[in-house]
Amino acid sequence: MKQIECKNIVVNYDSNIAVKNVSFSIDKGDYLCIVGENGSGKSTLIKSILGLEKIKSGEIIFLNDLKRNEIGYLPQQTIVQKDFPASVFEVVLSGTLNSRGIKPFYSKKEKDLANENIEKLGLKEFKNKSYKKLSSGQQQRVLLARALCSTKKIIFLDEPITGLDINITKEMYSIIKKINEQGITVVMVSHDINFAINNANKILHMQKECKFFGTVNDYVNSEIYKNFIGGSENV
Amino acid sequence: MFNVLTEMLSYTFIIRAIIVGGLVALCSSLLGVSLVLKRYSMIGDGLSHVAFGALTVAMALNLTPLYVSIPVVVISAFLLLKLSERSKLKSDSAIALISTVALAIGVISISLAKGVNTDVFSYMFGSILAMNSTDVVISIALSIVVLVLVILFYNKIFAVTFDENYAMATGTNSNLYNMIIAFLTAITIVIGMRIMGTMLISSLIIFPALTSMRVCKTFKSVMISSAIISVICLLLGIIISYVYAIPTGASIVMVNAIMFVIFFVVGKVLNKV
Ligand SMILES: Nc1ncnc2c1ncn2[C@@H]1O[C@H](COP(=O)(O)OP(=O)(O)O)[C@@H](O)[C@H]1O
Ligand SMILES: [Mg+2]
Numbered sequence: 001m002k003q004i005e006c007k008n009i010v011v012n013y014d015s016n017i018a019v020k021n022v023s024f025s026i027d028k029g030d031y032l033c034i035v036g037e038n039g040s041g042k043s044t045l046i047k048s049i050l051g052l053e054k055i056k057s058g059e060i061i062f063l064n065d066l067k068r069n070e071i072g073y074l075p076q077q078t079i080v081q082k083d084f085p086a087s088v089f090e091v092v093l094s095g096t097l098n099s100r101g102i103k104p105f106y107s108k109k110e111k112d113l114a115n116e117n118i119e120k121l122g123l124k125e126f127k128n129k130s131y132k133k134l135s136s137g138q139q140q141r142v143l144l145a146r147a148l149c150s151t152k153k154i155i156f157l158d159e160p161i162t163g164l165d166i167n168i169t170k171e172m173y174s175i176i177k178k179i180n181e182q183g184i185t186v187v188m189v190s191h192d193i194n195f196a197i198n199n200a201n202k203i204l205h206m207q208k209e210c211k212f213f214g215t216v217n218d219y220v221n222s223e224i225y226k227n228f229i230g231g232s233e234n235v
Numbered sequence: 236m237f238n239v240l241t242e243m244l245s246y247t248f249i250i251r252a253i254i255v256g257g258l259v260a261l262c263s264s265l266l267g268v269s270l271v272l273k274r275y276s277m278i279g280d281g282l283s284h285v286a287f288g289a290l291t292v293a294m295a296l297n298l299t300p301l302y303v304s305i306p307v308v309v310i311s312a313f314l315l316l317k318l319s320e321r322s323k324l325k326s327d328s329a330i331a332l333i334s335t336v337a338l339a340i341g342v343i344s345i346s347l348a349k350g351v352n353t354d355v356f357s358y359m360f361g362s363i364l365a366m367n368s369t370d371v372v373i374s375i376a377l378s379i380v381v382l383v384l385v386i387l388f389y390n391k392i393f394a395v396t397f398d399e400n401y402a403m404a405t406g407t408n409s410n411l412y413n414m415i416i417a418f419l420t421a422i423t424i425v426i427g428m429r430i431m432g433t434m435l436i437s438s439l440i441i442f443p444a445l446t447s448m449r450v451c452k453t454f455k456s457v458m459i460s461s462a463i464i465s466v467i468c469l470l471l472g473i474i475i476s477y478v479y480a481i482p483t484g485a486s487i488v489m490v491n492a493i494m495f496v497i498f499f500v501v502g503k504v505l506n507k508v
Contacts, residue, residue: 050403069406069407070406072405081274085448086397086453086454090393090454094394097390097391097402097405098406100390104388156404
């Protein structure tokens with residue numbers, strides 16, 4: 001069952017092409033990893049699907065009743081201004097906002113969900129701490145907890161493990177795996193190609209254009225994969 | 236002290252100033268938290284100059300000031316917001332241009348309007364005598380509307396202030412809430428400008444938020460404390476303005492400045508502990 005269909009997407013920054021003629025689709029329950037070198041347009045592609053970058057041409061279609069407020073998102077970079085007064089709980093709770101519609105205040109249900117995700121990510125002791133005072137790894141976990149609160153059908157993760165140590169990385173990956181098994185679609189930008197081929201069911205390889213889109217099995221047998229691995233071994 | 240207070244409260248114009256001023260202080264301090272954090276405080280400043288221009292033109296043409304200033308300032312708020320969304324740098328200079336032109340229009344219309352008994356000084360720096368009873372009724376109604384909307388949209392305001400992109404990506408209409416914030420700010424500035432003075436009204440937006448952020452570290456506590464700080468400063472400011480016969484806006488700004496210094500020191504001490 002298709003959830004998102006992208007047809008010939010083109011995204012420009014001024015006159016520089018960042019994403020060129022990319023077409024692919026995302027099915028319900030997919031675990032899609034987007035791989036490719038730095039600057040190959042992975043983040044831009046995700047942002048265009050989420051409506052944060054305008055596409056110059058092409059089409060992005062949400063299918064089977066997928067709505068924007070059923071999406072969770074962990075950005076690659078979140079610029080929050082220095083000294084922003086917000087507690088961890090306030091930040092995580094704000095992730096549930098998209099399911100409130102026009103109802104103004106959070107109910108117990110949303111607060112419970114926020115608490116649950118705070119606990120899941122091992123942030124209980126920081127719940128009432130100031131977000132800006134946390135380390136970057138802790139902030140990353142807070143933002144993942146917020147993303148989990150927003151996720152009803154699909155979650156977009158842009159290099160989610162940046163700045164995390166090994167144990168927390170494992171923990172994070174297993175959380176993502178678990179929600180995927182519960183039927184949530186996962187779209188993840190990853191630098192970790194081994195992780196991608198071992199966990200995803202589909203791969204999208206970006207190099208401004210889409211160099212590969214298909215199943216992991218087909219990907220590991222492809223030229224582009226062999227070149228990519230070879231290339232990174234040479235670095 | 237007590238005598239002064241009872242004396243003050245025997246004047247209708249002071250009671251008006253306290254009621255309207257208090258409501259404006261509440262609205263502006265709550266909106267101010269979001270505006271300051273979004274680095275939009277320049278918009279407040281720009282709008283207050285536009286409000287001055289609109290006010291003086293209305294006076295010169297013998298129109299009711301509120302009826303002219305509200306639409307003019309609301310439209311300007313949307314324009315300034317659109318400008319800031321494009322580019323911070325360009326918008327700062329654009330706001331500066333708009334401010335000075337509005338100011339120039341204001342000063343010209345004051346000097347051309349012979350028939351009106353115009354007191355430029357009180358327009359600019361505030362007066363407790365400024366409100367007639369129609370002004371008061373409209374102001375109270377409008378500020379209650381602003382207050383209710385701020386409370387209803389509190390969680391959305393937090394989300395778009397903290398991370399506008401995230402809110403947008405996950406299905407919250409950030410642009411709409413930015414427009415609502417700009418709209419409410421415009422209304423608040425128009426209501427508050429007679430008491431505070433058009434040159435000083437923007438400090439009512441900026442100061443309480445900055446002051447409470449010295450000490451409070453969660454969004455909710457910053458909102459609540461800036462509202463309290465704002466109202467206290469306003470009351471003290473009105474009393475001082477009455478006792479020493481100085482412009483109300485100026486005396487409220489000075490009280491806010493002193494409060495800021497106190498919170499600044501307290502914040503430093505708390506951080507050390
Ligand atoms: N906001 C921006 N303005 C201008 N150029 C950008 C912007 N964001 C990204 N780019 C450029 O677009 C290209 C793709 O970037 P990005 O999508 O971030 O790549 P990736 O996520 O794969 O590392 C890069 O060349 C980058 O320099
Ligand atoms: Mg990227």
